Amino acid sequence: MFEMATGSGKTLVMAGLILECCKQGYQNFIFFVNSTSILEKTKLNFTDSASSKYLFSENININDENTEIKSINNLNESHNNAINIYFSTIQGLFSLFTKAKENAITLEDLKDQKLVFLADEAHHLNTETKKKLNDSEASEKRNWESVVKLALKQNKDNLLLEFSATIPKEKSVEEKYKNLKVATYTLKEFSEDKFCKNIYSLSYENKELETRFLGACVSSLYKELLAQHHNIENFKPCILFKSERIEDSKENQERFNAFLENLSPLDLENFFHYSRNAFFKAAKSFFDEQKHTPNLVALLQNKFKESVQINTNNEKELEKSMLLLNSLEDRDNPKRVIFSVDKLNEGWDVLNLFDIVRLKNKASQKDTTKDAQLIGRGARYYPFSYNDFKSSRTEFYQRKFDLSNPLSALERLDYHAIYDSEFIAQLKKELQVLGLGFVNEKQTIPLTPTKRFKCYYASNTKNKNKNLFNKDYTDPVKVKLQSLHVPLFAFGVREKKVDFKEENKGDKTYYKPYTLDKIPLNYFLKALNLKNLNFKTLKKAFKKHAFNNKVGFIEQYISHLKTNFHKNQKFDDNEILLKLAVYIIGNLKDTLLKEQDKYEVSALELKEFETHNKSLSASEWEKDIPPYEWLLFKDMRKLDSDLERKFLDFINDHKEILDKKFKEWCVLRNDHFTELKVFCNIENSPFYAQGFEPDFILFAQTHEDEFLGFTCYMEAKGEHLEPSSAWKKEFLEMLENTTLKSHNKKLHLKGLPFFTFTNNNRTLNAEFVEAFHQIFKDKEC
Known part of the structure; x- marks a missing residue:
């Protein structure tokens, strides 16, 4: 079982496993899932080399032989020197194995075949394992889990590889997978590692649909024009309008087009006048500054016109619609407005969904679960090239901007709904179960320093090579x-x-x-x-x-x-x-x-950190930290992960060691203070000139000399992210025993190994602990 968050690369892992299995002698694969739309999407990803989401190389070479991917209708069609994949729904697989049909695969056919079964959305495969079944699950008991077991047993060499983002919490199911989990990467971890957009709830007091229509279009247009203004290419934010029933969806699409046709400058003026939302105020300022306001009505009418819309409830156009829906990021796909009911809650591959609009006014418990699922799909980060962020680096796929940065608008998913405190509170709970949460609009909080001694840091710059x-x-x-x-x-x-x-x-x-x-x-x-x-x-x-x-x-x-x-x-x-x-x-x-x-990086030099006039943007994502007296800013309440909390707890548990060694000391949680960014200056390193913003910095003053500073850089890093940040580790090691001087001031620099937990998040990295004691446990300085 591969338990992996939506968007974290499940299908890519699946493709890699297909190649590995082929290398080990497996040629025939059966891919199955509960949904036709997911099935068709995956079929394209695996077999259509013209698709932008095709997962294999143009030429596949295994064991020094060319190999092709073939989609087959029967195992008798199996080709030698090829990867043969039979695609089916779970329901179709049951029907295939239990009802005799001409030219169909039967259980008998499987006995002489060495097969790999690939089960996507495998949480649907546990109806037999669950002790308590509802009526529909009971009727599926023989259809799904048991028929897969039966097929698997036909040959002792058969393999079953299961994939799911949401394994049921029942004890019996957890017990079943206890020793079968190969990988676990939950949506909570995915989000904490910044691979998700920030999620905002925009609540409307006006119940008219037209207000939500306009809010979503303004939001989408602002994000698009903001990206253009910063030379960010191929940034097309999409909107999903979600209705309760198919007939409602079709009616809402007609109403949307009528709204666009009749839109006037006065509508926009009123909308911005009555909006108290900081996001819409920022949008209005941007439109004014960039001279878009006089043409705003025409822009909105053109950008969201009927020809760029898709209604997923049109069965006649469903196949064509699904192709378009699964390639919304493509440059040549003009679609950006989607009307739907529930078809897209599971299995929809989309990164550039930036606005979800709930068109139903009344809500139920069932609605919050479905909407949370949909938000989970839209929350995946949409990567884009900007400055130093290139696709070869992990940071390209992560959120880049602090909430106070205007460009953070390009990293937010907005959920537009009628103001209903009970519904939003329930939705928030559903999102927390998934490992997500809403961000409140930013608040600027001034930071008050707790220490008065001078804090020194190392600084350098990077510039284009002049020679x-x-x-x-x-x-x-x-x-x-x-x-x-x-x-x-x-x-x-x-x-x-x-x-x-x-x-x-x-x-x-x-x-x-x-x-x-x-x-x-x-x-x-x-x-x-x-x-x-x-x-x-x-x-x-x-x-x-x-x-x-x-x-x-x-x-x-x-x-x-x-x-x-x-x-x-x-x-x-x-x-x-x-x-x-x-x-x-x-x-x-x-x-x-x-x-x-290439850039040239200047030598490190000593500078004093100005602790006054600092502030941070607070949000609901931030977790409260105990007000440790040794934190440089007592108002600093921002952590990105539980790992950072553990780091602060470690420092607090060892503060007596630091008290003994130093006259004064404090720890700064580095919330993108730009002056503290240092650039890799390791010559001939592939990471030369890349920026490094350490998570935490320890500033200290020695007992001996008030002009002698001691600064230690520290990083809290998840074990799975450690390889991609290896260069930072090398850079931290390079800082060891570096001394900087400026006039009568002197600064000792230190860098600690990563603060990382290993052994399935149970054991603190011994290298960090050993280095910490080696640096800080000796005599006072």
Whole structure:
């Protein structure tokens, strides 16, 4: 069982497991789920290479052989050297195995087959395990769990891999999976790790639907134009209008289009005038400042017109609608307004849903559960490129902005509903069960320092390298080309890449080193043209070499280098030789571009932290912290996770050690204080110039000298995030024993290992504890 939050990569893990099972000799897979819409969506993800959400490489190579993905209707259709997947609903699987049909899979067919069963939304598979069943579950008892068990037992080598975001809490079910869970990553952890949007509840006192229509459209348009203003591309916020019944949904769509047609500047003026919401006030200010206000009506009418709408209740258009609904993030998909009832509560893959509008005025317990499910789907973070945040970094997929930053509007999901305190309170409880919660509109809280001694910190800056045009790139390009592992290029395969573990990359079983003169000069000349690398560019980049034309460049520089080719690579075909040359020159060009995009990081210098005039934005996400007297700011009430609370408890339990060592000390919870950001200055590190904002900083004053400061940087990090933050660990280690001076002031810097719990969150990292005692338990200073 893989218990993984919605949006955390369940289907991607599934795809990886399919490849691993294939590597171990399994060729036939049966994927099943309870919902037709999820089934069709997954079928596209696994089999449609033209889909933007296709999960496999263009060419799949397993055990040094090309492998294809095939969707089959019968195990008799199974292809050799292929991954064969039979897609079915649970209900369809039961019918298939229990009712004889021509050309259908039967239980008898399974006896000689080695199969992998992939069960998505597997919480529906526990009707037999549960002790207490309601009427519908009782009728499904034989349909679902038992028929899967029966199919699984047909061959001793069969595998069942289950996936769910919500395993039932019944004791019998928990007992069943006790020793079967391979991975657990709950929505609560997913959210605390910032992979979710912030969720806001916007409550409307006016019960007219038109007010909610306008609020959602203003919210969506503001987010879109704000992204455009900051050069953030492909940012199309979508709106979901949720009705109670199908006929209501169709009627509400008609009413929405009539509202748009009749919208006037006076409607907007009244809306902003009576709105007390800080978010809408920020939207109004933005529209005014950017001169959008005079054209706002026309903008709203154009952006949300009927041609960009989908109604999921139109059965005739359902198949087409589901394709569009599962590709809303695509540039060429214009749809952004969805009208629905319950079809999208489960299995809907969407990242750019930013507004959910509840159109029903009265609410029930059943409604809160469904709406919480829907909010859980929409809460997944929509990643976008901005400044240093690139898709190769984990931070690209996490929330980036403090709530006080205007760009935090691009990281919020707004739930629009009639003001009903009882309903909202109940919905809040349902969300808490899922591990989510509403954020209250930001409040700016001034921070009062508890300590008066001078706090020193290390500071540096990063700037674009000013010597780009005077630099020679011979060495970095040489390192890159010599470390290449060129994928196999062969007939009938455009590009065939073997994805081995890092330790196998240099294994001569797979690769052999050859000098690049194996590829004749004329192919490199053609490749340089195809990659738009002219003589002038090469001359500037490779100053060490005295060449007068491109031929000279290839002869003097390229041809002598050695790189690694696949053991089966042939060098006897014109087309293949050109592809090899293009691949190598492409890597040369990529290295040049990367080198020219580099920053220079200045040396660390000592600065004093100004503790006055600081503030933070408080929200409901923030958990109360005991008012420890050693916290620098007594009003600081912001924590991102339970791990940070445990860190503060650890400090409090060991405060006597710190009291003994220092004259004065305090701990700052770093709430994005920009001046405290330091940049990685480890030369030749792939993370050079990346910014680091430590979670906690310990400031201390020694007994001996009031001008001698002691600063220690500390990070509380979840075990699953530790690998992606390894460079921060390296940077913290580099700070060890660094001393900075400025006039009569001196600062000792220290960096502790990550504060991490291992062994399923039960054991504190021994490395941290040992380092803490080593640094702080010696004599006073």
